[in-house]
Amino acid sequence: MRTVLVTAVAGAVVAFLLGLLTFGVQATVHPHDVPLAVVAPPPIADRVARAGTPEVDLRVVQADEARNLLEAKEVYGVLEIASGQATIRLNPAVNPSGTQIAQQVLTGVAQGAGLPVEVEASTASAAERTAPLAVSALLWVGGMVAGLLFVVLKGRRLRWLSALTAAVLVSGSTVGLLAWWGVTLNGPALGFVLAVAASFALLQAGLFRHLGIRAMAVLGVLYLMAPAVAGQVPELLNPAYRAVLWSWTPFRFSTEGLRSLMYDGAVTTEWWVFGGIALLGVVLLLAGKKAQTDRADGIVDVGVHETDGLPRAESQHTA
Known part of the structure; x- marks a missing residue:
């Protein structure tokens, strides 16, 4: 009976929090100033x-x-x-x-x-209006899937190389999708897309290194709530959502930065933001020992010797 109650309450709490952080943003939209x-x-x-x-x-x-x-x-x-x-x-x-x-x-x-x-005004197509937020979300998902598969397939070496390779390939596939939609990015915008993809992939790889598959609890929630906020006009958001979510979400900086560069604008803050995210990812990749929870099946290797069933350290006999 206790299990029934705990699982039911957990489901209700998760549904409430996700609703608060996603649909609540749109439900409370009202212009001000x-x-x-x-x-x-x-x-x-x-x-x-x-x-x-x-x-x-x-x-x-x-x-x-x-x-x-x-x-x-x-x-x-x-x-x-x-x-x-x-x-x-x-x-x-x-x-x-x-x-x-x-x-x-x-x-x-x-x-x-x-x-x-x-x-x-310069006419912007529906694809051009959609592209900045779509690119941000796709780069995040691509890096997240690559990091998750690295855990599931029990990769142990060159995680950083996997992250950077994924960033390049995901950027290429996303830019190709935009070209199919009729959106062509200029040089600065292409460089920005690659920088965002690399910073996302490195951060995700660092979290997967230390948390294993449990990193999805963080990365998945960020994906669910951030795009709902980043695509909104800040003056339309409830002040609480604007302060707690919009002010810091990386999706906001990638969306606004790419939109500016698409129309020959310039960005400065955005480069610092994604440089910081990439640096944090590198620190996580280099810091400490790899977590045992990095294995997808959750089994921890205790080093049992195959012949005598004892831990390797204890199976050593002195001469």
Whole structure:
């Protein structure tokens, strides 16, 4: 009876936690302080400034500042009003969900002023909008499967080489899949994909080395919860999810970094993040002795001698 109760409670707790960390992110989505910029003559600018809501942060700025903010991805869209015409400017390197919200809100502002609206933005296909998050998830899964099979097949040497080889091959297969979808990556983006794949694979290999197959309890949960957070606009997330999950998940940095590089942008923080992850993986691979739990069947070798059934150390006889 005790086993029945324990297993049932464990199942309920796991289901609750996974729901909280995955579906809960989407269930609690609500915009707050979404940053947008407006360039307009004084009468309209004053009216726009007074129209702010808790959901949207409308910043009235000059044209040059607005374009700098958009290029730096500090706003999701810019509305420029001049000579009786409203132009909405969007940046394809920004989260597509954020640009969609920006276009809707800024269109409403322009229509409220009785102005015709023109949208100026580079067109991004559905595949290009999907690619950054998809690549991040696929690189993680590829490295995780390679590390798991290394344990199941009882590999004992050159684990680091297995991780790096998997990173190269998984990167190649992922880039090939993108090409099939019609998405071509430039040189910096390709290098970034390979760096992310290597850092993921090294970290996973290090965890498998010390935890064995039990590392799946960590790596699997990270995969389930991180993509649900990384693909969201941070201003749409519940503040608790934004602070506890979005702020640190590596999927967020890989997704945003790749999206920027796809459109000839630049990244800095992302290189430091994945360099740190790779370094942590190398440290785990080099630190300490290999855990006995590295065996997939969970059997620990105690060194029993085949002839006398005693531990090898005890089966040694002095002359």
